[in-house]
Structures are given as C-alpha cells and as structure tokens.
Amino acid sequence: MSEPLPTQRLACRRLVLSMSDSPDLQRLGLTDTHIRLVLGEVARAVLIAGGTLAYGGDLRIGGFTEYLMSEVQRYGPLDYPALLIALAWQNHREMTLSDLDEKRRYLEDFADIVFLDPHGNEVEPEEGRGNDLAAVDDGDRAPALSAMRRFLESKADARLAIGGKREGFQGRVPGLMEELLFALEGDNPLYLAGGFGGATMDVARLLGAGDTAWFPPLPPPADSRYAEGLAQISDVTGRAGWSLPDNGLDTEQNDRLIATPRPSEIASLVTLGLHRRLGP
Template identity: 45%
Template structure:
C-alpha cells in the first residue's frame, strides 16, 4: 500500500472503545513564523477529534468554557459526528469553575448536551460531585491558580491512556511552568505514550528538541526570540531528568522512528490525525 494511502487510513469503528486520550493543546507563538494560521491549527484539532471519536475513544481536555475557545470548537466538531455518549470530558480547574456563576455553568452544560460532560475539580485536582454553590472567586492568588492547574493536569494524567500534544505557550503561562511542559512531565512519570505534533512549533516542539533533537532540525531557532523565562528553562531541564530517571521519553507510542519524525514536523491536519490514529491503533487496542 502506498505510504500516502497508509497515512490517510482511519481506525476501524470501536478500535479505541474505552480508551481515553488527553489533549494538550494551546496556541503556538510560532504560527506566523511558519506561515500558518489559527485555521490550520483548528483544522488539525478537528481531524484529531474525528479520528478518536469515530474509533470509539474519549477526549479529555482541560481548558475553559469561554465562547470561541477550543472547548466550544471541539463541541461543534462532535456535533458533526453524531456520538451522543458524551465522549468529550471537559476538565475544569478549581479556579476556572469557581469564577463562573451557576447560570453560566448551567448554560454550558446545555451546550455540551449529549456530546460531553464537565468534570469539576478541587484545588488539588480531585473530582467533585458538581460545582460549588458559593459566591464566585474572580481573581485568586497566583499560588492558588498554579496549584489548581497542577491538580487539573494530575487528574487528567491519571484518567487517560495517552496524550496528544500540539503547540503551546512559552510565556504568559499561569502555572509554575508552561502548561504543556507540566502535562508532558506527568505523562513521562507515568510512562504514558506521547504523540508530539511539532509542525506548529511552540512548547511541543521545544519538548521534541530536548528529547530527540534530530527530530527538530527542520526548525532552526530564531535569533530574535526573547530570553526565556527561568521557569521555562528549569522545566525543560526537569523533563530531561525525568526521561533519564524513568528511561522513557514517550516515543514508545506505536509509531516507528520515521513516523515519529514525520509527526514531529508535519502541519497537515489529515497526516497528523492519521499518524496519531495509527499509533493508538497499534498500541492501545
């Protein structure tokens, strides 16, 4: 079978039944430099959702419920594919859902309908029975926000079988380190398979460069980039330490070396989704 055809194959129905995939994604600061648009980024998320949902899997995403965000985009994609068993699990950190009113939460539940459900988390990442019926907290201290985000990522890692990583901020993050770095760290500690899609640059590509520098040679570092935050550099060092300690870098994911190298550079939505689906189909079924 030609390679191009292999890359566009879909997983059979129910191949990922019962499997839960964590989605680590945020906008990349490198899109302009790569000549890409947010549309390309979202098309890739749509293709990934399609691949996982059609094959019977579930997606865990930790974000917010603001209009125009990634959560709403994923809901729209689910509505196209007809799964009505709530395959999207929206995980809300304590500081995120505590900033919402009861009416706002009820509205978002209605929007999710049969396509997804909200997991409300405690300050340390334990799942609550539901939202707290108390006055909202609009501006929590930075330490509380950071702890809540770490709790969110701990919960998602404990409840998923593998992680898909795309894009990611290098600055302006609210936790103790860039969110994608922390999520990758937790996955490495649990020896979870990682699907690192580096074609959109960002923190995902930084992780690839740290663990498999030869996979990132296609993207030379820019000379005009700002000096990284100390927390950014410390987190990359921590990733290197964890890989050495557990003897696991996440690339044991059902893909060959050539396929992982391709995933590390591709920006084509169908190609990325097909590679992720292929790896999960080989490894998780």
C-alpha cells in the same frame, strides 16, 4: 480528511489533547486556524474509531473547548459521553452558576464536565458560593492548574501535544510543558506534533523524539520558569532505565509527525499509532 480506523477499534480508549497557541505560527506561515483544523481532524478520526477525548481548558466562547465540543456533537456516539472536560478551580469559580448550568445542559449528552478544587479533587460547582462570580485566591491559581493536569493524566490512555506558549503562561511552568512532564512520568503513548513549533517542538528536541533539525533553535525566553520546565523534564528522562514510551509509530513516521503541519497527516499518524498500541 484522514482515513478513519474501523469503527470501535479503539474501544473507548481516551486521547488527552494538549493544545495551546504557538508563538511560532507566523514564522512558519501558519495561523491558529491551522491548529483548529488539526483538532477537528484528530477528533473525527478518533471518535469514528470508537475512541474518546479529553481536554483541560475553559468554557469561553470561541476557545478550543467550544470548537472541540462542536466536533464531538457532530461525530460522537449517542449512547455515552465521548468527551471529558476538566475545569480547574478558577475556570469554574469565575463563571456564574447560571452560565455553568447552561453549558452543562448543552453538553450533557456528549460530554462529562468535571469541576476540580485547587487540589484536583472533584467538587460540585455550587459548593460554597452563590450565582455570582466567586473569588479565587491568587495563591491557588498555579497549583490548581497543576492539579487539573495531574487529574487528566490519571484519565489518559495516550496524549497528543500541539503548540504551546513560551511566555505569558499562568502556571509554575508553561502549561503544555507541565502536561508533557506528567505524561513522561508514565508509560502511555505520546504523540508530538511539532509542525507548529512552540513548547511541543522544544520538548521534542530535548527528547530526541523525531527529526527536529528543520526547526532553527531560538534564544531562550526571558521567563526563567521556561528553563525550569525543561530542566524538570530532563530530570525525569535522565532517570536510570527511562525510555520514551512506544507510541506505535516507527522512526520515519515519528519524523513525519514532528515536521508536518498538515491536519490530515497528523490525524492519520496519531490514529495509526493508537490502533497499534491500544487497539484490540
């Protein structure tokens, strides 16, 4: 396990987690269990140091959200919610109200759950529906995901990215890539853990953020939305005066973060960078 920072050094600063399955896990000799181990190590280190976490996902059984909730219950404080969960429009409309109430009761001492409409505004989940699953227009799905990601970026003090799909995504561009696009438009520290490949590695290579030479280039995905996502990131980073925000790590440390799949090393580097950039 990573060595924690002194208690309360991060003073409730919020690390937003951008995580999804990577298509490169098998070729790197890894599994999704390794990503969960990283999630656990990072969560523990940040919580013990007095920071908080945020994630946008769903409440399905066995998902990343559920795993993250279990870590917060074990290591989070008892006097304030240390986790923010943002649910896009379809991710709460396609659950029954009784299931949502059960989740809220289970989480109320440890996490805040925010329910968003298709435009990213907070809503009450009971609004305009009964207990059964509520209909969601197909045209609202991609915009609602984008709006949820914008909402989370507005709540972020820093962001960690791991993995990320290249195909089979639901939004306008790959979800993790869109989250990084929004993050790069701001000035918060960004941590790219590229040892699991996926969209995180592709964006790191585009940015020149660390040594990516060890990861062989891949043919571009057939889905044109992936190239569009990279092009949008290039538009942001090509603006006059733009530079990659300082994340508190030096060149050698960012190279290690890009390359390592070791959960303890990732957690140590991320918390070190957070302490340098956001600590008192």
